[in-house]
């Protein structure tokens with residue numbers, strides 16, 4: 136299998152996680168998210184991991200430099216990946232560009248009303264029965280079999296405090312100004328990998344088809 140390096144851009148609620156998971160399975164890609172990487176680094180007990188652990192435990196944010204280092208370490212060892220949730224800023228994008236060449240950048244576009252609807256109906260697993268469970272449901276689009284209960288592990292579901300329409304709209308706006316627009320400006324001219332804008336208002340299956348139709352020429 137050849138090299139294949141893909142980046143996904145899009146706000147929370149655009150369906151990045153779902154699309155990346157499917158894509159990574161079908162195309163044999165490693166699904167890389169910075170949250171997972173940071174947790175793995177801590178768990179490894181490396182020098183860097185211990186440093187990160189003390190930062191997180193003190194309630195501080197992990198700095199750009201450290202996140203960049205962790206990402207670089209991972210990308211140096213990974214030839215086929217789909218990157219999700221990084222970069223978050225133009226500076227991180229510049230760093231990423233200095234350590235690897237992306238083949239494709241997919242930007243998921245969803246209109247704001249849809250995002251608000253998707254995020255406000257979201258219910259997450261509390262993980263009481265299975266710590267770390269990533270069960271995620273939607274009261275309208277993807278309801279659990281039993282109301283309020285995670286299909287995957289049987290724990291209760293909850294709604295994030297900041298998943299209310301007012302806060303959601305603020306989050307969408309700040310995502311757009313801090314991440315969305317700067318990244319689209321950075322990647323949009325196509326000289327850092329093929330930039331592909333995807334209308335992601337449709338059902339996940341149709342969005343996935345739109346994505347994979349762009350990848351047809353690529354061997355699995």
Ligand SMILES: [Zn+2]
Pocket residue numbers: 260261262265268269270285286287288289290
């Ligand atoms: Zn669960």
